[in-house]
Amino acid sequence: MKKDQLLEQAYKSFENIPRESLGFFPTPLHRLNNISARCKAEVWIKRDDLTGPSIFGGNKTRKLEYLLGRAKKEGHDHVITYGATQSNHAMQTAIACRKVGLKAILYLVAVVPPGEGRPLGNLLLDRIMDAEIHIEPCPSGDASEAMEKARSAAAARIKELEKEGSSCYEIPPGGANDTGSLGYVQALMELCEQIRQEPGLSGFDHVYQATGTGGTLAGLLAGKELLQEDFELVPVDVGLVKPGFKEQAAALAGAALSLLGRKSSLDAGSFTIEESFTGPGYEMPSVESSSALKELALEEGILVGPVYTAKAFAALLGHLQGGKIKENSRVLFWHTGGASELFAEAQITGDNIIR
Ligand SMILES: Cc1ncc(COP(=O)(O)O)c(C=O)c1O
Structure with a gap:
C-alpha cells in the first residue's frame, strides 16, 4: 500500500478516539544548519518542546x-x-x-x-x-x-x-499507557505529513528520542508499524530501563494499536535501546549530556533538558562522532522538552553547563 493511503487509513482509525485539544500542532520540523555542516550529516529537529499549551511544552502534552x-x-x-x-x-x-x-x-x-x-x-x-x-x-x-x-x-x-x-x-x-501512547502514534503521522510537504526531504535514516517510562517509544513503534516506516528508531535510556523494559514497550505499542482496531506483530527484538549515554542514573546529568546540551545551545541557540533530552542528543552526537551514523545520513532529533529542568536543583542541572 502507498504511503498516502497508509496515512489516510491511520487518520480514519483515530476518528472515534476522544481527544482534548491542548497543544499547538504541527510542531516545527527544521534543519540544524550549523551542526549539519560540522558533522557532515543532515541533522534535523522536531520541536516537541514547543507543543504548548504554556511555554513549558514537551512530549506529555501529546x-x-x-x-x-x-x-x-x-x-x-x-x-x-x-x-x-x-x-x-x-x-x-x-x-x-x-x-x-x-x-x-x-x-x-x-x-x-x-x-x-x-x-x-x-x-x-x-x-x-x-x-x-x-x-x-x-x-x-x-x-x-x-x-x-x-x-x-x-x-x-x-x-x-x-x-x-x-x-x-x-x-x-x-x-505511559495505551491511551497516552496514542499521542506518539499521532505524532509520527504528523511527522510523515511534514516530510511529505518538505521539498527535498524524503525521510530520515535514524530518529533519536529520550526514553523514560517508554510511552513515547511505544507510540512511535506503533506508528512505525501502522505507517510501515523503516527508519531506525534510537530510544536513549535516561536511567529508567530495567530488565523486561523492551517487552513492556512492545506490549504497550500493541495495546495502543489495538485501541485503533489494529493487530500488532511487534516484538521486543525489533528495536534496541541505547544505554551507553545514561550517565550516573535517573535525574542525574552525565559529562556527555552536559556537553551535548552546551553544544546545541552554542551552535543552534536551542535549549534541552539536562537529564532527559540532553542524553538523547548526546547519543546522537556520539554516534555521529564515532561513525555509527554514516556521513550524509539524515538524522532526526525528537526534542521532547524538559528545558524547565534547567531551573531545578543543582544536582539536576549539573555543573558543566556554565563556565
Ligand atoms: C523531557 C522528556 N523527554 C522524554 C521523556 C521520556 O518519555 P517517556 O516517559 O514517554 O519515555 C520524558 C519523561 O519521561 C521527558 O520529561
Whole structure:
C-alpha cells in the first residue's frame, strides 16, 4: 500500500478516539544548519518542546490530549498522576488540567530532595498551577519503593474523593499507557505529513528520542508499524530501563494499536535501546549530556533538558562522532522538552553547563 493511503487509513482509525485539544500542532520540523555542516550529516529537529499549551511544552502534552480526552469522556473531575519532584510529566499534567477544567493531584517521589524554601523548576510550576501536591520522601534512594508508597497513598486519596462524590482518573507515571501512547502514534503521522510537504526531504535514516517510562517509544513503534516506516528508531535510556523494559514497550505499542482496531506483530527484538549515554542514573546529568546540551545551545541557540533530552542528543552526537551514523545520513532529533529542568536543583542541572 502507498504511503498516502497508509496515512489516510491511520487518520480514519483515530476518528472515534476522544481527544482534548491542548497543544499547538504541527510542531516545527527544521534543519540544524550549523551542526549539519560540522558533522557532515543532515541533522534535523522536531520541536516537541514547543507543543504548548504554556511555554513549558514537551512530549506529555501529546499524550495528555488523549488521556484527558478519556478522563472528560468518562466524566471524571480529578486526575491523579505520579512522577519525581521535578517531573516534566507531572508539571504538564497540572497545566493541561487547568485548561480543561480538571483538578490535578500529584504524587511526587523526592529522588532529588527539594531544597528548603521556595520550590524550583517544575515543582514551582506545579505550585503556580495550584495542583494538590503530595511528596513521598526517598531516603534510601530506592525510587521504586517510594513509588509503591505513593501509589498506596494515592489509592487512599481516590477512595476519600469518591466518598465525597468526586471521581478520579488515574494516569500512570509518564502517561505511559495505551491511551497516552496514542499521542506518539499521532505524532509520527504528523511527522510523515511534514516530510511529505518538505521539498527535498524524503525521510530520515535514524530518529533519536529520550526514553523514560517508554510511552513515547511505544507510540512511535506503533506508528512505525501502522505507517510501515523503516527508519531506525534510537530510544536513549535516561536511567529508567530495567530488565523486561523492551517487552513492556512492545506490549504497550500493541495495546495502543489495538485501541485503533489494529493487530500488532511487534516484538521486543525489533528495536534496541541505547544505554551507553545514561550517565550516573535517573535525574542525574552525565559529562556527555552536559556537553551535548552546551553544544546545541552554542551552535543552534536551542535549549534541552539536562537529564532527559540532553542524553538523547548526546547519543546522537556520539554516534555521529564515532561513525555509527554514516556521513550524509539524515538524522532526526525528537526534542521532547524538559528545558524547565534547567531551573531545578543543582544536582539536576549539573555543573558543566556554565563556565
Ligand atoms: C523531557 C522528556 N523527554 C522524554 C521523556 C521520556 O518519555 P517517556 O516517559 O514517554 O519515555 C520524558 C519523561 O519521561 C521527558 O520529561
